Amino acid sequence: MTTLKEKLSSQVTAYDHWAQRRRYGPDGHNNLSLWVLACMDERLPVDEALGIHVDTPAGGGDAHCFRNAGGIVTDDAIRSAMLTCHFFGTKEIVIVQHTQCGMLSANAKDLEKMLRDKGIDTDNVAMDPTLPELKLEKGAFAKWIGMMDDVDETCIKTIDAFKNHPLIPKDVVISGWVWEVETRRLRAPTRDSEKRARTDFTSAPFGVKEKQPRRWN
Numbered sequence: 001m002t003t004l005k006e007k008l009s010s011q012v013t014a015y016d017h018w019a020q021r022r023r024y025g026p027d028g029h030n031n032l033s034l035w036v037l038a039c040m041d042e043r044l045p046v047d048e049a050l051g052i053h054v055d056t057p058a059g060g061g062d063a064h065c066f067r068n069a070g071g072i073v074t075d076d077a078i079r080s081a082m083l084t085c086h087f088f089g090t091k092e093i094v095i096v097q098h099t100q101c102g103m104l105s106a107n108a109k110d111l112e113k114m115l116r117d118k119g120i121d122t123d124n125v126a127m128d129p130t131l132p133e134l135k136l137e138k139g140a141f142a143k144w145i146g147m148m149d150d151v152d153e154t155c156i157k158t159i160d161a162f163k164n165h166p167l168i169p170k171d172v173v174i175s176g177w178v179w180e181v182e183t184r185r186l187r188a189p190t191r192d193s194e195k196r197a198r199t200d201f202t203s204a205p206f207g208v209k210e211k212q213p214r215r216w217n
C-alpha cells in the first residue's frame, strides 16, 4: 500500500519538475510535445476543437499555443515554432484556421488605404521597434497584413510553409485543420467544393471582389 507520505512526496517532485520544465530543455516538453498555431478569433475554441487543454490547471498544459490574426505563417510564428521544436522537445505542429474568419472580410489593399488615409506611412513602419533590421520593402505592407481569399487554400499553404521551412526540423509531424464555426466541427482543409459546402470559407460572402495581394509563390 502506498502511504500518504509517499504519495505527497511524488506529487511534490512532479510539481517541481512541472514548474521548472523549461530548465530541462527537450526533457521538459509540454504534455503532448505539441505546438499549436491558431487564429486569434474568439469563435475558435482551441481546446474544444483539438480535444486538448492548452491552459494549465497546475501540473497540466498540453501545448504551446501561438495565436495571430488568421493563424497564418509569420516571422514570429516561425520564431516561436523554431524555439519550441529545437529547444523544448516539441515533436508535432497543429495549425487551426476557421471559416467566417475576419481575415476574409476585406481586401488588404483597401485596409492599407484606410491606414494611409489616417496619416500612417505604410511604406515606413517599424515592424518591431526592438529590431530595426526587420523592414518591409516599399509596397509590401498589404501582403504583410495577410488577408485571405480562401481559408482552405491558406491552410494548405500554411502547412507547406512549415513543412518546407529550414528552421523547422524535418521529423516534426505537421497537420492543419479548418474549424467550421457554423457547425462547430473540425475538418481537413480541402479543395473539394462538396466537402466544404456547409460553410463560408472564402471572402466572396463578405463582398470582397478583388484578389488579395499575392502572398504565396
Ligand SMILES: [Zn+2]
Pocket: 039, 040, 041, 069, 070, 071, 098, 100, 101, 102, 103
Ligand atoms: Zn480568424
